[in-house]
Amino acid sequence: MEKPSWTPIVLSGAIPREATDLLALLVMGIVALEASLAPVAPTVFSSRLWLSLLVVPPTCALASISTTTRRTREELALFAYGGPGWQILLRYFIRGAIIALVAFSPVLLQGFLRTTSILELVTTAVVLLFAGGLFYSMPSLRRIRSSSFVENYKS
Amino acid sequence: METRSVVVEYPSVKGVLRLYDQGVSLKVDQGDFLAVLGGSGWGKSTLVNVVLGLEKPIHGSVSFREHDVTRESFVKRCSLVKTAAVFQRPTALPQMTVSQNLHLALSLAGVPRKERDERIKEALAFFGLDKIERSYPDGLSAGQRRRIDLARALAVKPELLVIDEPTGDLDGSATNLLIPLLRGLNRNQGTTIFMTTALPRQASQAKHQVHLRPPLYLTPENKMIGD
Numbered sequence: 541m542e543k544p545s546w547t548p549i550v551l552s553g554a555i556p557r558e559a560t561d562l563l564a565l566l567v568m569g570i571v572a573l574e575a576s577l578a579p580v581a582p583t584v585f586s587s588r589l590w591l592s593l594l595v596v597p598p599t600c601a602l603a604s605i606s607t608t609t610r611r612t613r614e615e616l617a618l619f620a621y622g623g624p625g626w627q628i629l630l631r632y633f634i635r636g637a638i639i640a641l642v643a644f645s646p647v648l649l650q651g652f653l654r655t656t657s658i659l660e661l662v663t664t665a666v667v668l669l670f671a672g673g674l675f676y677s678m679p680s681l682r683r684i685r686s687s688s689f690v691e692n693y694k695s
Numbered sequence: 696m697e698t699r700s701v702v703v704e705y706p707s708v709k710g711v712l713r714l715y716d717q718g719v720s721l722k723v724d725q726g727d728f729l730a731v732l733g734g735s736g737w738g739k740s741t742l743v744n745v746v747l748g749l750e751k752p753i754h755g756s757v758s759f760r761e762h763d764v765t766r767e768s769f770v771k772r773c774s775l776v777k778t779a780a781v782f783q784r785p786t787a788l789p790q791m792t793v794s795q796n797l798h799l800a801l802s803l804a805g806v807p808r809k810e811r812d813e814r815i816k817e818a819l820a821f822f823g824l825d826k827i828e829r830s831y832p833d834g835l836s837a838g839q840r841r842r843i844d845l846a847r848a849l850a851v852k853p854e855l856l857v858i859d860e861p862t863g864d865l866d867g868s869a870t871n872l873l874i875p876l877l878r879g880l881n882r883n884q885g886t887t888i889f890m891t892t893a894l895p896r897q898a899s900q901a902k903h904q905v906h907l908r909p910p911l912y913l914t915p916e917n918k919m920i921g922d
Binding site for chain 2: 610613614616617618619620621622623624625627690692693694
């Protein structure tokens with residue numbers, strides 16, 4: 541009797557190789573790095589906020605890429621309705637910015653209560669806003685600009 | 696609306712797929728109903744995309760009201776001639792009801808809020824969609840979704856209506872209703888219609904027809920392969 545081979549399982553995608561897999565890997569990697577380095581070098585990593593901020597770009601990109609099919613439908617509809625490209629991107633930018641700000645609200649609130657300098661707090665909020673918005677809207681920009689985008693209008 | 700010697704190319708497995716070997720030149724006058732007839736894969740949808748500014752030709756030009764819009768976006772073209780497009784694949788937003796989809800389209804077209812309700816009511820009644828105005832597109836049939844797209848396009852009251860294979864996924868009875876409806880729209884409201892189709896019988900119902908030729912396959916050295 542022939543033995544089943546492992547090759548098809550490996551070839552058919554057991555190894556992470558898609559963009560979403562890599563982004564998930566990156567997010568977890570940053571969190572793991574932060575957790576492992578904090579006790580080793582507490583002086584350097586006393587302010588772990590900036591390291592935590594590194595998870596914003598890959599997480600927002602992951603959220604944006606993970607529902608590409610649905611988003612493409614939305615983008616096609618908005619274009620067909622006469623919506624300009626910048627409006628489509630702006631809605632993603634705002635969505636990404638909100639996600640980042642809400643997720644980091646405990647950190648921002650803590651900073652506010654500890655009376656950290658207002659400048660530092662505002663800088664953090666602005667960085668969050670831009671990083672979240674930019675990385676959430678970038679996959680959409682890439683999709684819209686792709687030459688195959690309008691092929692989706694054909695059945 | 697006019698296209699002059701429009702040529703489009705795509706990379707293909709064999710080399711280059713060239714649609715419109717000699718270039719497509721056509722003119723649609725105001726109030727006209729033009730049907731572009733061609734087989735599957737002959738470039739009808741590509742021509743629609745070129746007219747709307749969604750694809751750019753490698754040669755030739757597209758003009759709206761004698762303004763060269765070849766490199767302009769769809770939005771810019773709409774500002775010259777109020778244009779609405781209905782594509783082969785239904786485009787209604789899945790998370791919005793039929794009525795909300797029309798509201799969104801009208802707000803993007805800059806229709807004042809006061810006028811929207813009335814226009815939507817008219818368009819929905821015209822296409823027999825008034826009973827499903829609160830339904831979501833994903834729960835509807837292909838024919839109903841096609842009619843949502845048409846209602847959305849017509850609610851804008853476009854000067855130019857561009858339709859890519861209007862009866863592609865409709866059954867016989869819906870098909871029989873649609874073309875007379877487009878003719879009525881063209882005759883009674885003066886809407887200029889640019890339609891593509893693979894069916895000669897359908898094309899014959901338009902005021903004018905243009906016949907496309909099959910595309911060419913070229914090698915990297917620009918030599919023709921096969922037909």
